Amino acid sequence: MKTLKVALLGCGNVGSHVARILLDDADELAARTGARLELVGIAVRSPDAPRDVQLPRGLFTTDAEELVRGADVVIELMGGLEPAGTLIRQAIAGGAAVVSGNKALLARQLPELSALADTAGLQLSYEAAVAGAIPILRLIRDSLSGDRVTKVMGIVNGTTNYILDAMDSTGAQFADALAEAQRLGYAEADPTADIEGLDAAAKAAILATLSFHTPFDLGDVHCEGITGVTAADVAAARDAGMVIKLLAIAERVEGSGGEEGICVRVHPTLLSRDHPLAAVHGAFNAVFIEAENAGELMFYGQGAGGRPTASAILGDVVSAARRVVVGGRGRTETTTGNVRAVPIDDIQTSYSIGLEAKDETGVLAAIARIFTEHGVSIEAMRQTTHPADAGQTDSATLRFITHTGRESALAATVEDVRRLPVVREITSVLRVEGN
């Protein structure tokens, strides 16, 4: 039986589980692959740093470039743009198949790295970069290759789903739910990348690239985080039979010129509680896909964690190694589509708008007039009048849900409503999906 040399770059939580499985399950992996997968080394900055999993000290090296040389399969789990990007290029130049879980890098350089691997006839796989253990990329790339995806909506960030789910089930404010998530290890000390939607945006770019066979990068993604979501928003959603989720969305839309394009976006979204994505709790991830022939599909699983993510990495490693064993070129991406990215202004969506207004006659008429001027129609309105706080006149809380309209018209409506003298504050603007 052939032996393939596997080089591991990075040994954090995921990497240490990958190493453990390669060592502990070597016989089973060999039987499935048709070749022995020999872990030849692990490149890290500090070979003596403490790790979750006990691994042979002799495997560690600080010389990643040397390790990559001569490897058959390189697993890149360093994260960050450099030196990860350079090492992946060196691995491809040296003839190795590459498996990466580095979403930050891939969201920026996937088309370029895919082209390099393709030219060399090598496989580049990155299942773990989106939705952890859920094999969503393979599904989109292979299983739906004979279909046409029309829309992808994903809960792809476990931290924000944990926070929003906790706000929904306990009524907590955002700051308290975030603090609890940090205490329990679901959010990092610096949670910016998660709560501002940046992590989800990187995954959205990768999902869109595969789903629509066209390169998209982070710059194409409209991104809003969840820091503005309040306990009042969550309570109002609940009253309306809905739930707020941070969704990564990529969909075919008609651009302002009438031609087809793809809008890629991340924002907090109101969803009916009947929608399959509404039932995704805690730190779980899920991706909901609409395809022309397949109809509705949903895939659910753990989005993070050392063991689940290691499972996705190993799936890629076995697949790449089998390809080496049976011969032939690596699987290539098809970026044959040439649809363009469409800005969010051009999409059709509906808004939920919450505001505080003076409680006096004519307020609703004034607001409704502005909706009409922008051609936006109101599907539902709910008003709660409450006694003023000390020193204020009476105030009314209003929540509108619009019918579907163009984002630019909806946004302009909100701006004009905000300028009305009778309106004290726009407290919330959320898009609604899944109706």
Next chain:
Amino acid sequence: MKTLKVALLGCGNVGSHVARILLDDADELAARTGARLELVGIAVRSPDAPRDVQLPRGLFTTDAEELVRGADVVIELMGGLEPAGTLIRQAIAGGAAVVSGNKALLARQLPELSALADTAGLQLSYEAAVAGAIPILRLIRDSLSGDRVTKVMGIVNGTTNYILDAMDSTGAQFADALAEAQRLGYAEADPTADIEGLDAAAKAAILATLSFHTPFDLGDVHCEGITGVTAADVAAARDAGMVIKLLAIAERVEGSGGEEGICVRVHPTLLSRDHPLAAVHGAFNAVFIEAENAGELMFYGQGAGGRPTASAILGDVVSAARRVVVGGRGRTETTTGNVRAVPIDDIQTSYSIGLEAKDETGVLAAIARIFTEHGVSIEAMRQTTHPADAGQTDSATLRFITHTGRESALAATVEDVRRLPVVREITSVLRVEGN
């Protein structure tokens, strides 16, 4: 650009959609595949029969053997064992990649057909055979190839899920729900294969074969249908916060000799309403997987229907055609495991037992003694006393849920309880999963 000859065998609901997509989306499929997919003919018994989709008359032929000769990809959608099996063998002998949706055939001959394709270096794909549009086979085969599956539980028959879901939401009896399903086209005029669990059993054998890398066939599957499920069972499940689903289950278990094996089974099952599978409504399918590293995964989508199933077929066709384009051997199955099939007697499970007993003192004690004799402990009991029907003495309805125990002990307990003079009738025995 290369042109690949595609032969289609069978043109029912799925086949006609496959043909339509091959013809209508030819350019897009060519871009993704790297070769043009030319539909060279459609073998049917009656070329002039009316079809759902308008297709060129010149494509139809009654000579399937001639059509298979010289094809690069053969799509078999005839169903049944023969002539489908012979034609697939001829296709492989002639050097064609084969895509089949024929679960009846595959449940009996998958290991043999896989071996033939493997020896010839050709791809044999059959995504559409299990769970329609859900690409579950590719997931198990490829994405989880670096992990170890411990349990698979699937709702893989849309007809029975439609019936059970209707019974749950309307309180209908089985016969009425079946009649309604037939009226709406969700059940066939002869519903035997669905309601007796045989269709699900065929899919269970295929799921088990891929999940555990070991050949299993229909004879290894313990099979119970849903004809015995009553409105009273469904109502009692609802009272207990549960729902009844027909599940196809394959799991690693310890056999009676202490060695590991796989138990494959289909039966109506009580599931907590919190379980992800409980939220699968109507004719939708879903497969829930537990793997050592990936943890819990679930995949949801349409299980039947011409367009969704055609999407799965086309995914296989594009994948097989890409392989022909880039060269190298077809993907091979790994049936390297050698775990044996374990009879259901050996599994650990828990029972829900419903019975009618005489309403007199000492009944519960008599029943409890039998449980104790078999080493089975009771987790919950609920008693409903009701006035007797005319001519009967008073009767009591009892429902027990047991703790986990060996199936053989649970079954023996039921038999001994049945023989008690105070017990009028065992009305229901259901296994409980997902606790």
